[in-house]
Amino acid sequence: MPKNNSAILLIDSEKCTGCRLCEMACSMLHHGILSxxxxxxxxxxxxxxxxxxxxxxxxCEDAPCxxxxxxxxxxxxxxxxxxxxxxxxxxxRACVYVCPFGAPVVNPDDGKTLTCDRCSDEDGPPWCVRxxxxxxxxxxxxxxxxxxxxSRQRAEQARxxxxxxxxxxx
Amino acid sequence: MNVxxxxxxxxxxxxxFFLRRARPDCRIxxxxxxxFPEYDPCSLPYFIGRDVPRDAVFRKDWQDYRTxxxxxxxxxxxxxxxxxxREVTTAPGMRFGYDRLVLAHGGSLxxxxxxxxxxxxxxSCKQLGSADRLDQxxxxxxxxxxxxxxxxxxAEALKKRGYEVTIVELLDWxxxxxxxxxxxxxxxxxxxxxxxxxxxxxxxxxxxGAEKVSAVVTDKRRIPCDxxxxxxxxxxxKALAQTAGIDVARGIRVDAHLQTSxxxxxxxxxxxxxxxxxxxxxxxxxxxxxxxxxxxxVARNLIGExxxxxxxxxxxxxxxxxxxxxTFGKTTRATQCExxxxxxxxxxxxADYLRIITKEGRVVGGQAIGRFGDVIGLFIxxxxxxxxxxxxxANWPHIIRKGSPYPWTHRQLGESIGLKP
Numbered sequence: 001m002p003k004n005n006s007a008i009l010l011i012d013s014e015k016c017t018g019c020r021l022c023e024m025a026c027s028m029l030h031h032g033i034l035s036x037x038x039x040x041x042x043x044x045x046x047x048x049x050x051x052x053x054x055x056x057x058x059x060c061e062d063a064p065c066x067x068x069x070x071x072x073x074x075x076x077x078x079x080x081x082x083x084x085x086x087x088x089x090x091x092x093r094a095c096v097y098v099c100p101f102g103a104p105v106v107n108p109d110d111g112k113t114l115t116c117d118r119c120s121d122e123d124g125p126p127w128c129v130r131x132x133x134x135x136x137x138x139x140x141x142x143x144x145x146x147x148x149x150x151s152r153q154r155a156e157q158a159r160x161x162x163x164x165x166x167x168x169x170x
Numbered sequence: 171m172n173v174x175x176x177x178x179x180x181x182x183x184x185x186x187f188f189l190r191r192a193r194p195d196c197r198i199x200x201x202x203x204x205x206f207p208e209y210d211p212c213s214l215p216y217f218i219g220r221d222v223p224r225d226a227v228f229r230k231d232w233q234d235y236r237t238x239x240x241x242x243x244x245x246x247x248x249x250x251x252x253x254x255x256r257e258v259t260t261a262p263g264m265r266f267g268y269d270r271l272v273l274a275h276g277g278s279l280x281x282x283x284x285x286x287x288x289x290x291x292x293x294s295c296k297q298l299g300s301a302d303r304l305d306q307x308x309x310x311x312x313x314x315x316x317x318x319x320x321x322x323x324x325a326e327a328l329k330k331r332g333y334e335v336t337i338v339e340l341l342d343w344x345x346x347x348x349x350x351x352x353x354x355x356x357x358x359x360x361x362x363x364x365x366x367x368x369x370x371x372x373x374x375x376x377x378x379g380a381e382k383v384s385a386v387v388t389d390k391r392r393i394p395c396d397x398x399x400x401x402x403x404x405x406x407x408k409a410l411a412q413t414a415g416i417d418v419a420r421g422i423r424v425d426a427h428l429q430t431s432x433x434x435x436x437x438x439x440x441x442x443x444x445x446x447x448x449x450x451x452x453x454x455x456x457x458x459x460x461x462x463x464x465x466x467x468v469a470r471n472l473i474g475e476x477x478x479x480x481x482x483x484x485x486x487x488x489x490x491x492x493x494x495x496x497t498f499g500k501t502t503r504a505t506q507c508e509x510x511x512x513x514x515x516x517x518x519x520x521a522d523y524l525r526i527i528t529k530e531g532r533v534v535g536g537q538a539i540g541r542f543g544d545v546i547g548l549f550i551x552x553x554x555x556x557x558x559x560x561x562x563x564a565n566w567p568h569i570i571r572k573g574s575p576y577p578w579t580h581r582q583l584g585e586s587i588g589l590k591p
Contacts, residue, residue: 013578044578044582046570046578046581047567047570047571050570051570051577051578051581053578064459067458067459067462067463068457068458068459068485070210070212070213070216070458071210071212071213071216071222071226072210072213072229087226088222088226090216090221090222090489091489092487092489092494093487093489093494093496093543094487094496096543096544096547097485097487097496097498097538097543097546097547098485098547098550099547100547100548100550100551101547101548102544102545102547102548102582
C-alpha cells in the first residue's frame with residue numbers, strides 16, 4: 001500500500017521565499033545527493049526573488065503526459081501521483097513538452113524524466129513539505145481541506161475588493 | 171448489450187476496457203487483423219533500435235483480455251458491414267452480430283506506386299509484424315523513403331543498429347507536415363551530423379534488385395542498399411465504412427458524439443475525421459492521444475452518457491540521438507492561406523531554436539528544438555486559452571505586480587519570447 005494516500009500537495013506561492021530547501025530535500029531523498037538539478041520540483045524565481053513559484057507535477061486527473069508518452073512509461077501509482085517508469089522511458093521528453101506547467105525534470109544522468117511521486121515510499125509527509133515547514137508554502141491537505149481553504153481565500157479577496165457598505169438607515 | 175469493436179489498436183482497446191469498467195455485464199468482442207495483444211505503434215522504432223526490449227511495446231497481455239472478459243478474435247480483418255442486419259463479415263468468412271459497432275481499425279501504411287516496391291528487403295515500421303521482419307532482416311545499408319515521424323525514428327533505429335542510412339524525401343524539407351522549413355533544416359543538419367544522409371526534393375523512381383533489393387534509384391542518383399523502409403504516411407481506413415454506405419470524407423465522418431452516419435455505429439482513432447479542438451476546422455491528426463480521448467468519448471456514449479468530443483489537437487515530438495524537437499498547433503504553411511496578421515516569433519541560440527506562430531496576437535502553433543522545448547507546454551496552454559501576446563508585451567515586465575490571470579505563466583512566456591527581465 002503506497003503511503004501518502006489521498007494527500008494533495010498544496011502550493012502557496014505567496015508564502016514561498018525561494019530558499020529552495022524543498023529541492024534539496026527532494027534530491028536527497030530520491031538520489032542521495034544534494035543536487036537541485038535532480039529534484040523533482042523546481043522553484044521559479046521572478047522579479048529578483050520577490051515572487052517565487054514552486055513548480056511540481058500536479059498529477060492531472062486526465063493527464064496529457066500519460067496519453068502522449070510513446071513508450072507508455074508514464075503511469076499513475078496508488079497514491080494518484082503520476083510517475084515515469086524508468087525501465088520504459090527512452091528520454092524523448094514528450095511529457096516535458098506537453099505538460100501545461102513544464103513540471104517534468106530531465107535527469108542529467110540518463111536523460112529520463114523525473115516527476116514528483118509524493119514520496120510514495122515514505123511514512124509521513126513528503127520531504128519537500130517537511131523542508132518547507134517554516135514557510136508553509138508546500139503542504140499536504142485532503143481534497144476537502146483544499147476546497148475549503150480555496151473558498152475562504154476567495155471570500156477574503158472578494159471582501160477586500162468590495163468592502164461592505166453601510167446601509168442607509170430605513 | 172453486445173458491443174463489437176473492429177480493430178485491436180489503442181482506440182479499440184481503450185473503448186473495450188473503459189466499457190468493461192463501467193458495464194460488467196455487456197458482451198465485448200474485438201476483431202483483430204493481427205495476431206498480437208494490444209501494442210503501441212509509437213514504440214516500434216525504439217524496439218528496432220534496441221532501446222527497449224520487445225516486451226515493452228505491449229500495452230496489454232493475453233491475461234488482461236481474459237480477466238476483463240473481452241473476447242479477442244485474432245486474424246479476422248473485417249471485410250464487410252451490413253448496417254441493416256447489424257452484422258460484420260470477416261476475411262475467413264465468419265459473421266459477427268452486434269448491437270453497437272465501433273470502427274477503430276485505424277489506418278494503413280500508404281504504399282507509393284514505385285516499381286519494385288514488393289521486392290524482398292522492402293520493409294515498413296507501422297505494425298508489429300512488419301517491424302519484426304525489419305528487426306530480423308540483416309543488412310548494412312538502408313534507404314528510408316519518407317521523412318515523417320516514423321521515417322525519422324526508423325532511420326535513427328537503423329543507424330543505431332549500424333546501418334548506413336539515407337532518408338529520401340519528396341518535398342523540400344523533412345517532417346513536412348509537422349515542421350516549418352527553418353526548423354526542419356536545423357533538424358536535417360543534426361541528422362547529417364549523426365551520420366544519416368538526408369536527401370530532400372528527391373523522387374524515388376524505382377527499387378532495383380533481382381530477388382533482394384540492391385539499390386534505390388531516384389531522379390538524381392542511384393543509392394545502393396539492401397534494406398528499404400517505406401514511411402510515406404498513413405491513410406485512414408475508410409473503404410470498409412464506405413462500402414457499407416457510411417459517410418466518409420478524408421476519413422470516416424462522425425458527429426460530436428463520434429457516431430457515424432449509420433445509427434449504432436461509432437468510430438474512433440486514426441480512421442476518423444474530426445475537428446480541431448482549437449480552431450473548429452476539419453482535422454485529421456493521426457496521433458495516439460487523440461485516439462485515446464476519442465475512444466473514451468465513444469465508450470461513454472455506449473454506456474448512455476451523452477459525452478461530446480471537444481476535438482483533436484496536434485502535438486508531436488521528433489527525437490533522435492541527442493536532438494529533441496517538438497511541434498504543436500499549425501505550421502506556417504497551414505496558416506499562410508488564412509486571413510489575419512501573422513507574426514512569427516523566433517529565437518535562435520546555438521543548438522536551441524524556438525519558433526512561435528501567432529495570428530492576430532494569439533498563438534496558433536509553435537516549434538522548438540532543445541532547451542526551448544521545456545516551456546513549449548506553456549505556449550500550448552496559451553494557444554488553448556487564446557492569451558493575447560500584445561497584452562503580455564504591454565504589461566512587461568510587471569506582469570505579476572499588475573495582475574494577470576496566469577501571472578507566472580505569462581511571465582515565463584514573456585521571457586521565452588525574448589523579453590528582457
